[in-house]
Amino acid sequence: MxxxxxxxxxxxxxxxxxxxxxxxxxxxxxxxxxxxxxxxxxxxxxxxxxxxxxxxxxxxxxxxxxxxxxxxxxxxxxxxxxxxxxxxxxxxxxxxxxxxxxxxxxxxxxxxxxxxxxxxxxxxxxxxxxxxxxxxxxxxxxxxxxxxxxxxxxxxxxxxxxxxxxxxxxxxxxxxxxxxxxxxxxxxxxxxxxxxxxxxxxxxxxxxxxxxxxxxxxxxxxxxxxxxxxxxxxxxxxRRIPGGHVRLRFAVPGDLERAARAFGEVSRDDEALTLQVPSDGSVRELRSLLDWLDAESVDAEELSVHTPDLDDVFFALTEKPGNPTAQVTTAQKVNA
Ligand SMILES: Nc1ncnc2c1ncn2[C@@H]1O[C@H](COP(=O)(O)OP(=O)(O)OP(=O)(O)O)[C@@H](O)[C@H]1O
CATH class of the missing domain: 3.40.50.300 (P-loop containing nucleotide triphosphate hydrolases)
Structure with a gap:
């Protein structure tokens, strides 16, 4: 049986x-x-x-x-x-x-x-x-x-x-x-x-x-x-921890600015011209992101997908206040 x-x-x-x-x-x-x-x-x-x-x-x-x-x-x-x-x-x-x-x-x-x-x-x-x-x-x-x-x-x-x-x-x-x-x-x-x-x-x-x-x-x-x-x-x-995101790097500050405004609460680095957009990394989400960039003629030079790995899990679960490893969880805060 x-x-x-x-x-x-x-x-x-x-x-x-x-x-x-x-x-x-x-x-x-x-x-x-x-x-x-x-x-x-x-x-x-x-x-x-x-x-x-x-x-x-x-x-x-x-x-x-x-x-x-x-x-x-x-x-x-x-x-x-x-x-x-x-x-x-x-x-x-x-x-x-x-x-x-x-x-x-x-x-x-x-x-x-x-x-x-x-x-x-x-x-x-x-x-x-x-x-x-x-x-x-x-x-x-x-x-x-x-x-x-x-x-x-x-x-x-x-x-x-x-x-x-x-x-x-x-x-x-x-x-x-x-x-x-x-x-x-x-x-x-x-x-x-x-x-x-x-x-x-x-x-x-x-x-x-x-x-x-x-x-x-x-x-x-x-x-x-x-x-x-x-x-x-x-x-x-x-799966227990958030942290999946897409990282976009732009050629010019203007494109970074427009994308940041469109995506709302995202983590941005003005010096590196990058945005971290919360995402589960699925093809569906990536497609809609790329469609938006195309439709708005915003030029992203580079796109990388980050899914949480065991390092993220370890840091999230064992993190101490003031611990320098806290930076690893930036992506989770974006998602929070
Ligand atoms: N014989 C002992 N007497 C007193 N304290 C001890 C003794 N053995 C271990 N400890 C303490 O118990 C805690 C746990 O130690 P343990 O060696 O089990 O950790 P661990 O997770 O294996 O560490 P590591 O990854 O560094 O090997 C530590 O704070 C250690 O100082």
Missing amino acids: NPAARTLLGMTTSRSPRAITATGLRKAYGEQVVLDGIDLDIAEGTVFSLLGPNGAGKTTMVQILSTLIGADGGDIRVAGHDPAKDPDAVRSAIGVTGQFSAVDHLLTGEENLLLMADLNYLGRREGRRRAAELLERFDLVDAAKRTPATYSGGMQRRLDIAMTLVGQPRIIFLDEPTSGLDPRSRHTMWQIVRDLVAGGVTVFLTTQYLDEADQLADRIAVLNGGKLVAEGTAEELK
Whole structure:
């Protein structure tokens, strides 16, 4: 029976299994409340990205979910287990990679993987098989006998992830997996994440790169001031904030003046001879704008369409009074 029919009949639709859930998660350091009642609901086999300004509490959240530190309150389940009551069960289901790389720099890449296999009690033969498979999968065969000191940043990051995968975790915490990587290595890392998810792994991603969240995440949450201030798909978050506009640049001040009068409340820059006209960027709106310019013989030298991106969402949701990033929201004020 299709989901719509089930709903019509009042039957509950089956929910996909959850990798991570939390209700009312709280954590304070002394007087400072870092996580102030956080709810999480992350489906298995998806990428969840947590965004937030520096110091928002992202690392604290990852540390709690991965059993490194305890929460002060709330109900948490990771792979079905409570990290406080059953940390070993959580640890056996998760892998953590990122800023604090587990790579031993005195061992070769292959030896690092074999050490991980030992730590996971895989046995000699299975350990060797797994190490060889991961070296192949992460394009590290030629580098296997060298120490990571001779690796590029991208190779070190790939070895780090490969080491995490030795234990075949169902949930992986990726803390800023591509910081410092060049564009090609970033894309390789994105493909690795997509392949993991295609294999059913759940990825909890923290990143400073909003385009990374946009590319990879099924759902994105923005943490600010101890709370999740927004949660949804990238498209849902972008729709939440105004900011779409068309920017027109004119050749002469007279044309700028006439257009500004015709369009009413728009943001203008007399020096650059530009106007920002609120618009959803649709063909229909663009056509009527161009028709008007034609009909009035107003000469626009340049036209560009701006739709809100995740940067706009981030700034709008995490903006502090007096923050210089406020300029990014000019377009939203135009629309207000
Ligand atoms: N062990 C600790 N003792 C006291 N305060 C702490 C401790 N760990 C973190 N904090 C504080 O908690 C807040 C959240 O820190 P956290 O590292 O979780 O933020 P973050 O979002 O990961 O930041 P960033 O993006 O800079 O890595 C910060 O104000 C930090 O100073």
